[in-house]
Amino acid sequence: MLLRSRSLSLGLLALASSAAAQGQVWVVDDQPGPGVDFTSIQAGINATADGDVVLVKAGSYNEHPQITGRALTLIADLGADVRVQWGAGVFGNHSGQPVVVRGLHVPGNSQAYTTGLGIGNASGPVWVEECVLRGSHVQFAGPGTGVIITNSFGGVTIARCDILGGSGTGKASPGNGGNGVFSEGPVHVFDSIVRGGDAPPITSFPFFGQTGSGGAAVTLFNGKLFGSGASFTGGAGTNGYAHPTFGCVGGGSGGAGLSSFGAGVSVVLLDSPVQGGSGGAAFGACGLGANGPQFSPGLTPTTLNGIAHGLQVLSPVREGQPISATLHGAAGEQALFALSTTPSLGVVSQPLAGVLLLAPPVSVLGLGPVPPSGTLSVSATAGLLPPGIEGGTLFLEPAFVDPSGPSVVLGAPSTLTLLKTGL
Structure with a gap:
């Protein structure tokens, strides 16, 4: 199905309207040229x-980049393998300073304690897409967390990511696995895999005969x-042994x-299985560890009926290149998406089975019915950016209308970063 040029023009018009706030593209490569x-x-x-x-080319970056008090998009080039060895951070962005982090791979190092992505004192929205974020696994230093969100109430949106807590300390002192996500504020997780870190296997005898527990997938x-x-899956415990x-x-x-712990915790789940981690393996008569709980005591989530819906847009896209988007929903639903140059802090709407993520002004584009396969693909060719604009980011959120209801549900969001030719 071809996305009409009028629809694309509306999107670029929205980007042009924010020309004062969007403009330059800075190209980073681990090799000069x-x-x-x-x-x-x-x-x-x-x-x-x-x-x-900030457009990052493929390479390995031996650093810990931090975005502090500014609005920007940090994005790997399309198809680029961008390895950030020491994790990344977002700190102190205000309500009018949205941050996008997309396409980074933090492998989790074994040299020093690191978090895959740390977000702190953020009163503005942070969107994290298509990243691999793993906590560190350093002997005697404790496990790193995949994503840690502290004192941040601007709303963190995570889409299509693989997040893993670090493993325990290993060898003579078996530690616990790290959290996949630790959050002190609102976090929205779409189409992602979140796992607690595994406690490491015993490779020598701990002095006091300890064992390590797996980390929680999410701790609130x-x-x-x-x-x-x-x-959401907890990490595995360490194996048994004879001391x-x-x-x-x-x-x-x-x-x-x-x-969870503390007051004011809430969990709303749609089509999102939760499983405790497996207990550590037995060693002869030394018994099997207990499987982790699905939920910690006192935590009762709200579970919504239905299937998850979503949108994925390939990004970044340069002028004259195809814009490709994929939506997934139920056959027969009418699909559309809304787009804005500014995200909101995010308001969970149980009747809409989603999160209202866009701030006005918002343009709404109809895309047609979802086919029997449940997957709708749309494409168009990107036009020219306005004069003086090298690049900018649009925020998109899909909605699906069931004509037999009628009812409306929201889906997983996506960003689209548009770039000048030649970048």
Whole structure:
């Protein structure tokens, strides 16, 4: 199905209307060369004004880039394998400073404690898309967290990511696995895999005969979670063993699927299975560890009926290149998406089975019915950006109308970053 040129023109018109807030693209590559502005992601970030884009080419970056108090898009080039060895951070963005982090791969290192992505003191929205975020696994330093969100109430939206807590310390002191996500504020997780870190296997005898437990997939401290099309699995406990002094030591317990403490915690789930981690393996008569709970005691989620819906747009896209989007829903539903240059803080709507994520002004584009396969693909060719604009980011959120109801549900969002030719 071809997305009409009128629809695309509306999207570019919306981008043009924000020309004052969006403009320059800074190109980062780990190898210097023509068209490369910086060989460090942090140097690219430091050069930005609000609304700029930092475009990162394929490579390995031995740094810990931090976005502090500014609005920008940090995005890997389409198809690029961007490895950020020491994790990344977003700190202190205000309500009018949205941040997008897309396409980064943090492998989780074994040299020093790191978090895959840390978000702190953020009063503005942060969108994280198509990232692999893993906590560190350092002996004697404790496990890193995949994503940690502290003192941040602007709303963190995670879409199509793979998040894993770090493993325990290993060897002579088996530690617990790390959290996949730890959040003190609202977090919305769409079409993602979130896992607690596994406690490491015993490779030598711990002094006191300890075992390690798996990490929780998500731990909320006064936080709120909305999950759609996601899976949450606790980490596995360490194996049992026979200690020469303390005798039989059973396997460690698995981590919780979802864990919480503090007041004001809420969890709303749609089509998002939750599973505790497996207990550590037995060793002869040294017993099997207990499986982790699905939910920690006292945590009762609200479970919505229906299937997860969603949108994925390939990004970034340059002028003259195809814009390709895929929507998934129920056959026969009428699909549309809304687009804006500004995201909102995010309001969970149970009647709409989603989160209202866009701030006005919003354009709404109809795309037609979802076919029997449940997947609708649309495409168009990107036109020219307005003069003086090298790039900018649009925020998109799909909606699906069931004509037999009628009823409306929302789906997983996506961003679209548009770039000048030649970047």
